[in-house]
Amino acid sequence: MIGRDLLGIEDLDRADLERILETAERMQEVGTREVKKVPTLRGRTIVNLFFEPSTRTRTSFEIAGKRLSADVVNFSPTSSSLAKDESILDTARTLDAMAPDAVVVRHKVAGVPKRIADALAAPVINAGDGAHEHPTQALLDLLTVYQEKGRIDGLSVAIVGDVLHSRVARSNIYGFLKLGAEVRIAAPPTLIPPAIETLGVKAFTSLREAIDGADVVMALRIQRERLDGAYVPSIREYSATFGLDRTKLRFAKDDAIVMHPGPVNRGVELSHDLADHRPSVILDQVRNGVALRMAVLYLFAGRPLAAAREG
């Protein structure tokens, strides 16, 4: 049952996921029209509250909202004016007083969207919080895989890279497992979260073992500052061991697809060639992101608040 807020994939069940994906498939059709706009959220206001810089996700939400005819307001407070936790909630309450119909929140600290949701009347959609969750990214990944493979159930999905710091990985692990896929992760031991296997995934420190027979190989973005000693000896070593290229990809299934949440560090997580060409589906992920976020806004934003709270 879809609730008021979308804070994480962990909170959703299989039926919710299927409903969101099915709605997104219908929204894709709107994106193929000459006039890419429907009146569904006319007169509704969506606030993009991004405490952490993000061009891609914010733009994707903005386009999605506009295609549904909502008024989309971007609010990106500078970190200096928000040093204290208190001021985050103050900012949120100030926005709430302007009666938005949904607030899309990104913050570098896990749990902030939840705290904001607790303080607000409007539904909150998590656009990424720390290393916790990035539900719309996982949903667009699920949509992309579903449309490439025709199913999720029974697929083998390998997630490669900095799982420890990755909200994308965490949300995808929940999503793929809930829809019946097998999930393996591959990373240097320093970047594998402790007790990750309790989620139901298999962890490998060998790329080859993790992607052996995989239908989907998802590379994660690695922050450059993590490549200098503390977690990984060097960029060169990381890309030699965990960077994907066509040679290493031979161990996956012949028709395996390669995904990346973007932006790609070319030559690090993916070879230049793989970053741009099949079997990578990176631009499909971006394209699907707009339809998926339209689906999320349709399902969560602008419902009568009393009813949304019950839901």
Added chain:
Amino acid sequence: MPNPHTPPDSPTARPTAQQPAAPRSGEERVVLDDTAIRRALVRIAHEVLERNEGQSRLYLVAIPNGGVPLARQLAENLRSLSGLELPVGILDTTLYRDDLTLRGERPPLRRTEMPSAVDGRIVILVDDVANTGRTIRAAMDALMDFGRPSGVQVVALVDRGHRELPIRIDYVGKNIPTHARELVILRGRDGSLEPPLEVVVVPKGGDA
């Protein structure tokens, strides 16, 4: 929230716009059977040809889900009567509904497939049951987002007549006076929309 009236053997059955579920047997009455529906669609095909004489730029656009099998049958009838090969589109009206902000739960979206441009064509909207006129209003708004038809006409297999908007149905299969507390449902075999089709009237909400 499983509906006790949904036949358990039809997990894929999607209710059509006007009504959520198939009823308990015994409370429903069949108002059009498959033969009557076929006959109505033949008559409507004749009326469409008569009214649009010399017009080959017609475009049948079904309102899902109930309008889809009806539009296909109508296209077939028009082909056998006149040799016209007409495009058949499917246009979901959900994103154009006027009651979305009143409902806590968002209705599921249905498929939209518009294989031809609507510009300069006479679009014939096909729906199973016309009642308040609100679905037709939504369909016209949706249609205009696809271009500028030279005309719009409306087919409804059943017209219940409780109009709330100034909308006229051009081709009616059958006028069926109903109580507002009744549902009118087009359905096919085992809850699908496969023939044989029938239209039934059932009391709304089960326990009256």
